[in-house]
Amino acid sequence: MMSFTLQWSAAFPSALFCRCSSRCSSKSFQRHCNRTLSEKVRVSDALSSKETGSNVRIQGWVRSVRPQKDNLFLHVNDGSSLQSLQVVASSHLNTRDLTFGCAVDITGTLEKSPSKRQNVELRARHIEVVGECNPVDFPFKIKERHSLEYVRQFPHLRCRTNAFSSLLRIRSEATTAIQSFFRDNGYVQIHTPVITSNDCEGAGELFQVEPAGHNDSDDPNPHFFSVPAYLTVSGQLHLEVMAGAFSAVYTFGPTFRAENSQSRRHLAEFYMVEAEIAFTESLDDLMKVMEGLFKAATEHVLSSCAEDVELFHKYIAPGHRDQVDLMLKRKFYVISYTEAIDILKSSSQNFTISTEWGCDLQTEHEKFLVKHCGNVPVFVINYPYELKPFYARDNQDQPNHTAAAVDLLVPGVGELCGGSLREERLELLSQRLAQAGLEDTYAWYLQLREFGSVPHGGFGMGFERYLQCILGLHNIKDVIPFARFSHSCLL
Numbered sequence: 001m002m003s004f005t006l007q008w009s010a011a012f013p014s015a016l017f018c019r020c021s022s023r024c025s026s027k028s029f030q031r032h033c034n035r036t037l038s039e040k041v042r043v044s045d046a047l048s049s050k051e052t053g054s055n056v057r058i059q060g061w062v063r064s065v066r067p068q069k070d071n072l073f074l075h076v077n078d079g080s081s082l083q084s085l086q087v088v089a090s091s092h093l094n095t096r097d098l099t100f101g102c103a104v105d106i107t108g109t110l111e112k113s114p115s116k117r118q119n120v121e122l123r124a125r126h127i128e129v130v131g132e133c134n135p136v137d138f139p140f141k142i143k144e145r146h147s148l149e150y151v152r153q154f155p156h157l158r159c160r161t162n163a164f165s166s167l168l169r170i171r172s173e174a175t176t177a178i179q180s181f182f183r184d185n186g187y188v189q190i191h192t193p194v195i196t197s198n199d200c201e202g203a204g205e206l207f208q209v210e211p212a213g214h215n216d217s218d219d220p221n222p223h224f225f226s227v228p229a230y231l232t233v234s235g236q237l238h239l240e241v242m243a244g245a246f247s248a249v250y251t252f253g254p255t256f257r258a259e260n261s262q263s264r265r266h267l268a269e270f271y272m273v274e275a276e277i278a279f280t281e282s283l284d285d286l287m288k289v290m291e292g293l294f295k296a297a298t299e300h301v302l303s304s305c306a307e308d309v310e311l312f313h314k315y316i317a318p319g320h321r322d323q324v325d326l327m328l329k330r331k332f333y334v335i336s337y338t339e340a341i342d343i344l345k346s347s348s349q350n351f352t353i354s355t356e357w358g359c360d361l362q363t364e365h366e367k368f369l370v371k372h373c374g375n376v377p378v379f380v381i382n383y384p385y386e387l388k389p390f391y392a393r394d395n396q397d398q399p400n401h402t403a404a405a406v407d408l409l410v411p412g413v414g415e416l417c418g419g420s421l422r423e424e425r426l427e428l429l430s431q432r433l434a435q436a437g438l439e440d441t442y443a444w445y446l447q448l449r450e451f452g453s454v455p456h457g458g459f460g461m462g463f464e465r466y467l468q469c470i471l472g473l474h475n476i477k478d479v480i481p482f483a484r485f486s487h488s489c490l491l
Contacts, residue, residue: 038107044080049110049120057107058085058122059130061160064142067094076104076122079159082166082307086113089124100142101133101160148316148478155482163316166308167479170301171467177300178252178273178463181293187248187275192235194254197227197441205258206230207268231256236458237391237445239276240422243456244448250275252463262485264475265363267464269484276458283406283421286457287379290408290417291332293461294377298328298470309471317472323375323411324470332408333378337361338400340369340380347372357400358384361407366414377410390432390442393421393457406459410469419459424449 038057041049046056060078067073072094075084087106098104108124115121139154140146140161151158158164182189195209209229223229235251242249255272273293277285302309302324313321335343344355344365353362361369361380370378382402385394392403408417423429426449433439433446467479477483484490 042080043076043078043083043085046085046110046120046122047081047083047118052110052112052120054110055107056110056122057105058087059105060085060103062098062100062102062104062133065098065100067091072098074098074104074124074127076106077165079165079169082162082169082311083118086115086118086121087124087127088121089127093124093127095127095129097129097132098127099133100135101138101140102129103131103133104128105130145315148473148475152475152477152483159481163311164478166305166311167467167471168481170305170308170471171479171481173304174297174301174463174467175252177297177304178293180300181296182248182250182275185248185289185292187250188242188246190235190239190242190249190251192232192238192251192253192274194232195225195229196232196238197225197229198237199230199233206233207256207258233257234272234460235274236276236460239274239458240391240445240448240456243276243278243458244452244454247278248275264477267476267480267483267485270476270480271463272460273463273466274458274460276456278454278456280457281421281455283381283404283457286406286419286421286459287332287334287381287408290379290406290419290459290461291377294408294416294466295328297466298324301470312471312473320472323472326375327377327411330374330376333373333376334381335369335373335378336381337383337402340365343369343372358386360387361415363414366407366409367412370409370411370414375411377408377416379406379408381406383407388420390429390436390438391420391422391445393423394428394432404457408459408461410465412472412474413465413469416465416469417459417461419457421455421457424453424455426450426453 038055040057040059043058043060046058058076058078060076062074063077063084064075068091070091072089072091074087074089076087077084087108105128106122106124107126108122110120111123113119113121135142139157146161148163151161151164159168199206207230209231211224233255235253239249239251250273252273253271254269256269258268259266275289277289338357340361341355341357344351347368349368351364355365369380382395383405385401385403388403388405392405395402395404403420405420407415410416423432426446429449430439430446433442464476464479467473468476471479473479477485
């Protein structure tokens with residue numbers, strides 16, 4: 001033992017000296033030395049390592065335990081990959097608290113694995129259980145494949161499952177891909193406010209914000225701010241402000257809708273990707289960005305998260321990879337709203353809600369139109385003027401009065417993106433706001449048109465709907481870390 005210690009001290013002189021104030025036992029000293037000399041690595045890095053013989057330290061959670069007479073086999077995962085690292089240890093390292101779900105800190109040596117499933121395995125010298133887990137009470141069982149519906153009951157624990165940890169890695173990479181797309185194309189990111197006085201969508205489905213316990217009846221202004229404040233439903237209007245100084249801007253953040261619905265399509269809190277482009281007078285410019293964003297982000301996710309995506313395409317949505325490949329290969333279709341209505345009216349499909357020119361397209365209509373176009377994403381352009389908010393640009397056409405608006409419809413989801421050219425003509429915008437009684441409320445918005453205004457337009461993409469589209473998931477609650485919806489419990 002002395003010669004072994006001297007060899008260590010030559011390479012790592014500080015490893016000989018314990019930092020504890022009191023004298024340590026030889027076992028504590030050895031554990032300290034093991035940690036000092038072992039490089040902490042992620043499971044994903046260990047699995048991809050081509051070098052064996054190195055001393056490493058792994059921290060993670062036990063996914064399986066298989067004790068034998070002489071050896072103990074564990075699979076440990078730290079969230080860095082779908083695949084777990086196999087750990088082989090002497091049976092004397094097994095303890096009663098080393099169970100499925102427990103958190104461990106393991107030091108050992110990476111060795112070439114005889115198994116064809118992975119290149120390396122960890123030969124453990126020391127195993128410490130950091131956090132115990134009672135497998136009887138733990139809602140996820142080691143040999144069971146749990147449905148998404150079952151897992152959804154445990155929002156505080158579902159990140160421990162393979163499917164949801166894969167979803168979170170995919171979500172992280174998709175976020176990176178979207179940010180990279182805008183950065184590479186010269187967009188400036190804007191952090192638009194979460195608290196606002198604007199109802200950008202005009203639907204009135206808002207969460208009002210007031211300080212807790214504030215109830216002063218004598219206060220001439222009962223609001224914390226000078227006007228009623230709400231959680232944002234869109235960052236678009238604030239992006240339009242910035243589009244007066246930057247040619248291309250975007251935001252990516254949470255938005256809120258107070259829809260009293262518990263359906264698989266609705267969330268009260270979700271994430272939106274929104275972009276605004278100055279000096280554009282064409283919906284073609286917006287559609288080019290939407291299609292480019294969709295394809296660039298998806299290609300990045302497929303290449304960076306191949307194993308995680310395969311889990312969904314193999315076990316949860318079999319065959320969906322062919323659909324994704326088709327969307328990437330084919331150019332998106334473009335049809336007018338009028339053409340869409342003609343397609344729907346001439347079909348033999350019995351829709352729940354009938355279609356006439358001037359009606360808003362429902363999800364069943366949107367999905368049918370996508371199928372009609374060969375399950376390729378389709379842009380629907382030039383919607384009835386009265387269907388669109390005040391900021392949508394008037395096409396001033398007859399006999400069907402339309403606005404320069406566009407929706408992107410995708411397989412399995414329906415509407416993924418919505419956008420429009422913005423009304424930059426002061427007189428027309430003033431008239432529309434006056435008709436809605438909003439001229440005073442949006443006086444600042446009108447003023448944007450007085451000082452160096454340019455033709456511009458933009459769009460928003462629902463991030464959760466995008467993930468549903470590429471993974472083939474039917475319930476939007478399965479693609480967000482913490483689902484917020486009507487009457488749901490909040491953590």
